[in-house]
Amino acid sequence: MRTVSGPTSQVVVAGAGFAGLAAALHLAGRGREVTVVERDATPGGRAGRMDLAGFRMDTGPTVLTMPDLVAETLGAVGENLTDRLDLIRLDPAYRAQFADGSELDVHTDADAMTAAVAAFAGPAEADGYRRLRAWLTELYQREFGRFIAANFDSPFALATPDLGRLAALGAFRRLEPAIGRFIRDERLRRVFSFQSLYAGESPRHALAVYAVIAYMDTVAGVYFPRGGMRALPDALAGAAAAAGVRFCYGATVTSLERSGSRVRAVHTDTGLRIPCDAVVLATELPTAYRLLGRTPRRALPLRPSPSAVVLHAGTGRRWPGAAHHTIVFGDAWQETFREIITEGQLMRDPSLLVTRPTATDPGLAPDGGDLLYILAPVPNLARGRFDWDATGGAYADQLAAIVDKRLLPGLDAEITMRQVVTPDDWARQGMVAGTPFSYAHSFLQSGPFRPGNLPRGVDNAVLAGCGTVPGVGVPTALVSGRLAADRITGPGPARSLTPAQRRPAS
Numbered sequence: 001m002r003t004v005s006g007p008t009s010q011v012v013v014a015g016a017g018f019a020g021l022a023a024a025l026h027l028a029g030r031g032r033e034v035t036v037v038e039r040d041a042t043p044g045g046r047a048g049r050m051d052l053a054g055f056r057m058d059t060g061p062t063v064l065t066m067p068d069l070v071a072e073t074l075g076a077v078g079e080n081l082t083d084r085l086d087l088i089r090l091d092p093a094y095r096a097q098f099a100d101g102s103e104l105d106v107h108t109d110a111d112a113m114t115a116a117v118a119a120f121a122g123p124a125e126a127d128g129y130r131r132l133r134a135w136l137t138e139l140y141q142r143e144f145g146r147f148i149a150a151n152f153d154s155p156f157a158l159a160t161p162d163l164g165r166l167a168a169l170g171a172f173r174r175l176e177p178a179i180g181r182f183i184r185d186e187r188l189r190r191v192f193s194f195q196s197l198y199a200g201e202s203p204r205h206a207l208a209v210y211a212v213i214a215y216m217d218t219v220a221g222v223y224f225p226r227g228g229m230r231a232l233p234d235a236l237a238g239a240a241a242a243a244g245v246r247f248c249y250g251a252t253v254t255s256l257e258r259s260g261s262r263v264r265a266v267h268t269d270t271g272l273r274i275p276c277d278a279v280v281l282a283t284e285l286p287t288a289y290r291l292l293g294r295t296p297r298r299a300l301p302l303r304p305s306p307s308a309v310v311l312h313a314g315t316g317r318r319w320p321g322a323a324h325h326t327i328v329f330g331d332a333w334q335e336t337f338r339e340i341i342t343e344g345q346l347m348r349d350p351s352l353l354v355t356r357p358t359a360t361d362p363g364l365a366p367d368g369g370d371l372l373y374i375l376a377p378v379p380n381l382a383r384g385r386f387d388w389d390a391t392g393g394a395y396a397d398q399l400a401a402i403v404d405k406r407l408l409p410g411l412d413a414e415i416t417m418r419q420v421v422t423p424d425d426w427a428r429q430g431m432v433a434g435t436p437f438s439y440a441h442s443f444l445q446s447g448p449f450r451p452g453n454l455p456r457g458v459d460n461a462v463l464a465g466c467g468t469v470p471g472v473g474v475p476t477a478l479v480s481g482r483l484a485a486d487r488i489t490g491p492g493p494a495r496s497l498t499p500a501q502r503r504p505a506s
Helices: 018-029 067-075 110-121 123-148 161-168 175-180 186-191 194-199 208-220 231-242 285-292 333-342 388-406 423-428 474-489
Strands: 010-014 033-038 049-052 055-058 087-089 094-097 103-106 222-225 246-249 253-259 262-268 273-275 278-281 307-315 325-328 352-355 371-378 415-421 461-463
Touching: 010 018, 018 033, 018 067, 018 231, 018 278, 018 474, 049 415, 055 307, 055 371, 067 231, 067 474, 094 186, 103 110, 103 186, 110 123, 110 186, 123 161, 123 208, 175 186, 175 208, 194 208, 222 231, 231 246, 253 285, 262 278, 278 285, 278 474, 285 461, 307 388, 307 423, 325 388, 333 371, 352 388, 371 388, 388 415, 388 423, 461 474
Parallel strands: 010 033, 010 278, 033 246, 094 325, 278 461
Antiparallel strands: 049 055, 087 222, 094 103, 253 262, 262 273, 307 371, 307 415, 325 352, 352 371
């Protein structure tokens, strides 16, 4: 594995998102003096926050999986997860609601989910679920450590017996037919394949390797930090600060001072000059390339993932029977992907993610109220041309009406606080093509074909974040930070986490 050359005692990390925080923690744990520069007043990056009228909103990711990776990241500086976070395991992980009126609670316990599938679709499908679960588990075990959580210097480094074992598992087939080998019920197939949208692909076109996301959701479990998702970056930043990491909030990196092929210092818009031996750019990929003064050539331009419109709604009443996460599936499921990804159109029959964090932590809303996060996938700004500043509010009204009709009766009349976030808003935050999901995970934009984290032309700069390896999502962002640290120090020591470090609160 290639690493940066020369001394690496002092490292500057640009960006305090999950990748930047993870990089800072791993570097500090390996004895480096680390400074993190963050443009916002708080850590989190995409995991933003907004407080209004007594409602405490998370404006970024709402689904947290793989807490072992959080424990590993905190463990890099000797911290225990349970000392920093109160993680609550969600049961059900999701509730799936279908256009025909049927519902399925998705449990991560094998016996509970087998019973739920049997009641929902019959014993044959329950048996198929058991086999699917075993396949997902083996796929994860063979894929994650060797391919997702590893640095590669070239595609040829993949040519190992492990790749052959993955191929034998069917990892390089298409996702939808791979799931279909185990279950026939079309509704169940959706439950185990909708995650491909996180990777920017439809189930028909995504590689089956991305079933690993379904493993994270439906086998490993979904969690929620008490206090909201913002509690996670706060915990990581708190542990980093306790380990000696210096944070410069409210400062944006504007340029890199170079001497030949080495970065010697980082300059900010607040007038800071921070000397460094190495730099981690945990920023949007175009921002990193601009700072480096070089964008790598690619035979094909990078394709961004679809974007989203999010309606944050605070209400004056509660719906105590509603789950923490509900996937509200429309009837026209296959058409949805074509409309968003290929045609650049809005969903004719929308499928939505409705998150109700007050189901788990009522303190996120005023007494007696609920907080809702309603997400609708939409085309990114490169694919679909919409004046979101003019139309976003009306589209959010449509989403609220769908949720009122399908899931939470009376919602429209009970909304007392609303904030709408559209692709135009994401673009104003510097996100490529107005999407918070970065670049799609097509075959030629995944693994060693994704933009690498060790850019050419600079001897001591490393990239981290969802635009580079391994990709989009909270778990992968944490891994990206560790991979960036490995590029600076070489692989860190193997850690054997204690039970207290490994296990989140139940």
